[in-house]
Amino acid sequence: MSVHSSATPTPSYERSAVGQPAGLDGVASRGQALEREGRPQDARELYESALHGRQAMSSAEAAQLVRWVARTYIQESALDAARDCAIAALAISEASADEAGLGHAENILAIVEWKLSNLDEADRLYRRAHHSAHVAGEVRLAAMTASNIGVIATVRGDDGAARLYFEAALRDARTGGLADQAVAALVNLGLLHMHQRRYDDADRRFAEARELAEMIGESNVLFGSDYPHPEGLADPASYVDELKGVSDEVVRKIMGGNLARLMNTADTVLA
DSSP: OOOSOTTSOOOOOBOOOOOOOGGGHHHHHHHHHHHHTTOHHHHHHHHHHHHHHOSSOOHHHHHHHHHHHHHHHHHTTOHHHHHHHHHHHHHHHHHTTOHHHHHHHHHHHHHHHHHTTOHHHHHHHHHHHHHHHHHHTOHHHHHHHHHHHHHHHHHTTOHHHHHHHHHHHHHHHHHHTBHHHHHHHHHHHHHHHHHTTOHHHHHHHHHHHHHHHHHHOGGGOOOOOOTTSTTSOSSGGGGGGGOTTOOHHHHHIIIIIHHHHHHTOOOOOOO
16 A cells, blocks of 8 residues: 555656766766676776866766776775865866756765764755755755655754654655655655654664665665664664565575675575
8 A cells, every 4th residue: 555645646767877978978887887896996987087088078077987986095094185176076066056956966975974974064064065956956856865864863863853854855856756765865864763762753764664675676785784873773673674574595695695786796595
């Protein structure tokens, strides 16, 4: 049974990927493959080569390449270098009045500050990125940043603000037909309701998340616990209890099998 009210139209979801300028498609594909293989330095060299080697490049393309370089530094926990790159990307986007680029650069800066446990600065940057995303019509970025603002509110114990931003993330995801972001927002809302002991509401949110996950395909869903952060589960493996009615094969995929396939490592999930 659908959890949507009759007054809310059922959104059309699609498996959309993060957009990039058309000329960077090949670089993005190769670089992201290297990142998935745990080779951020090789990916960075590819991005830097593209940045220095292309003669005709728009400011949006240059800023995106610099942001991708920043991402590889984050993967290596080289946060000072990541911040420097994100600031450079922000400057490029500011000079060209690229609101979408501003939002993406601010989002990376927020990630860096979050990893450094600077929650106030991370929250400020996520809010700026969220605003830029709405101005530029970047619904995926809007949904992602709203979810992260909500998580920070959860860490601070502000359940009311957390709910507002998780619901905002869900609206943005539905507007853009972004099933993956909708699942993330629904799971966040479900966990929040569980924390508040609103178990019926939690069950409804988790049920809709399962419906969307089935549409995405069980091979494209990964479990993430955020452990040991305060917003995570105290006992991450207990999340499997929320997968009631899901086959053992699908549970195995979600709880680790898909990640093992993605990372090309042995599947050690217990049957």
